[in-house]
Amino acid sequence: MRQSEALRQLGLGVRLRTLRENRGMTTRSVAAALGVSRSSISRTERGTRAPDREEVSALCALFGVVGDDKQELLDRVGESNETSAWLALGDGMSEQLASLLVLEREAAKITCVELALIPGLAQAPDYTRCLMASAGLQPREVERRVASRLGRQAVLSRPRPPHVRFVIDESALSRTLGSETALRLQLEHLISIGRRPNVEIRVIPLSAPAHGC
Known part of the structure; x- marks a missing residue:
């Protein structure tokens, strides 16, 4: 996995963990609500596992995230339109610059x-x-x-x-x-x-x- 992809995945995981903690939920209770393993939730939050859009949508429903906030999280799954745009423009872009773009987006x-x-x-x-x-x-x-x-x-x-x-x-x-x-x-x-x-x-x-x- 490229460093920029890992950073983008980690940024999504950190955001999901913050939302879970703000709701006062544990990884165990979230896993039980979604019918997945606790380790899957933990790995998602650590950025070592990439959730799909359906899972992120379910997490949004669980955490009460709607509207633009929900769309922002869904856009972070894989390559959003914004991400795809600058990657296309940056054909041949250095990994260092690609990582900078991700960090700016997550900051x-x-x-x-x-x-x-x-x-x-x-x-x-x-x-x-x-x-x-x-x-x-x-x-x-x-x-x-x-x-x-x-x-x-x-x-x-x-x-x-x-x-x-x-x-x-x-x-x-x-x-x-x-x-x-x-x-x-x-x-x-x-x-x-x-x-x-x-x-x-x-x-x-x-x-x-x-x-x-």
């Missing part, structure tokens, strides 16, 4: 610290396009990576999104990457996402003294 809090550039989760399309083009990539590859990065940013607006803190050096806010228009749109994008209640943007001013390690 409750994310902190991005960037000194030279705008963090990927906060990049506007044209800014990403300029960044990728400056690396000498072919236009088709540039667009694929732009689409993949935009797919990552869906985490900011998902149901129960993580709290995301961006810490950006002031110099990154004036680096044009060759396009003043792209930078202007990027700054407007930062202002826009900064209005989200789950997004915090902090800028380190150029006048800030050095911080000793």
